[in-house]
Amino acid sequence: MNLTNPNLPRPIAVNSLDQGPVADTLRRLFQEAAAADGEFQKDLSRRDYVLEDYVQELVESEKKDLRGTYRAFADNFLNVSAEFGRMLYLCARAGNAQHIVEFGTSMGISAIYLAAALKDAGRAGRLIGTELEPSKVRRARANLEAAGLEKHVEIREGDARDTLAQLPGEIDMLHLDGAFTLYMPILKLIEPHLRTGAIILAENAFEQSGEYLAYVRDPANGYGSLPLPFEHWRGNEFTVYLGR
Numbered sequence: 001m002n003l004t005n006p007n008l009p010r011p012i013a014v015n016s017l018d019q020g021p022v023a024d025t026l027r028r029l030f031q032e033a034a035a036a037d038g039e040f041q042k043d044l045s046r047r048d049y050v051l052e053d054y055v056q057e058l059v060e061s062e063k064k065d066l067r068g069t070y071r072a073f074a075d076n077f078l079n080v081s082a083e084f085g086r087m088l089y090l091c092a093r094a095g096n097a098q099h100i101v102e103f104g105t106s107m108g109i110s111a112i113y114l115a116a117a118l119k120d121a122g123r124a125g126r127l128i129g130t131e132l133e134p135s136k137v138r139r140a141r142a143n144l145e146a147a148g149l150e151k152h153v154e155i156r157e158g159d160a161r162d163t164l165a166q167l168p169g170e171i172d173m174l175h176l177d178g179a180f181t182l183y184m185p186i187l188k189l190i191e192p193h194l195r196t197g198a199i200i201l202a203e204n205a206f207e208q209s210g211e212y213l214a215y216v217r218d219p220a221n222g223y224g225s226l227p228l229p230f231e232h233w234r235g236n237e238f239t240v241y242l243g244r
C-alpha cells in the first residue's frame, strides 16, 4: 500500500519511517485500518456528506455518554493519515522534543510516528500516550513493540483527565486526538507543563466541539495557532505555546 498521497511531492527520507520495523509496522497497520474503518471513512468522504452534522452528533453523544461513544469504536482505528503522521514526526524532530504527550492513542499509529522521532533523534525522552479502551491499549502496546519502539513509550490506560493528572516536568509537544469535547480540559491540564515553544498538533479540532480553537487562536492566551493547509475537513490545527 502506498503510504503517501500521490499528489504530494515525494517525501524526504526520514530515517525509520521509510524502512525497517517502523515502516513495516506502519504499512501493516494502515492496511488493517483500511479494512476495519473502510466503510466509515467512505461515508465521511462522501461529497454530499455534511461534516458539521456528523461532528455535532458525536459531540452530543460524547456529552451523554463518553465511554459508550468510544466503546462503540473499540474495533476502529480512527487513525491519523500518513501525511499527518509525517507532520507529527517532523514537528517532534524540528522541536527537539523529548517529552511528548498524546491524548487518544487508539491502536498506536500516531504514537509510532512520535516515538520514531524520539528514537531517530537519539532522545532519552518519552511519549506518554493515553487511551480509554483497554483492548486498544493492549493492541497499541503490541504494535509499538513490533515497531521496536516500546522503550520510548508509556501508554496510560483510562480517562486522560485522570491519567494525565501526573506529568513529569516540562512537556515539549502535545498531540490532541481523543474525544472532541475534551481538548480544552486536556490542554488546561497540560498547560502548566508546556515549555515555551512547545508544539501542539490537534486533529479534529472543530469550533462546534468547545472553546479549544477560540482559546489557542487568541494571542492573549499565549499561543500562536493556525489551521494546517491539508486535509482541512479533519480539523488539523498547528499551535505553538509562546509563553505568557
Ligand SMILES: C[S@@+](CC[C@H](N)C(=O)[O-])C[C@H]1O[C@@H](n2cnc3c(N)ncnc32)[C@H](O)[C@@H]1O
Residues within 6 Å of the ligand: 070, 077, 078, 079, 080, 103, 104, 105, 106, 107, 108, 109, 110, 111, 130, 131, 132, 133, 136, 158, 159, 160, 161, 177, 178, 179, 182
Ligand atoms: C481518533 S482516535 C485516536 C487515533 C490515534 N491517534 C491514531 O492516529 O492512531 C481517538 C481515541 O481517543 C480515545 N479516547 C476518547 N476519549 C478519551 C479519554 N477521555 N481518555 C483517553 N482516551 C480517550 C478513543 O477511545 C479513541 O481510541
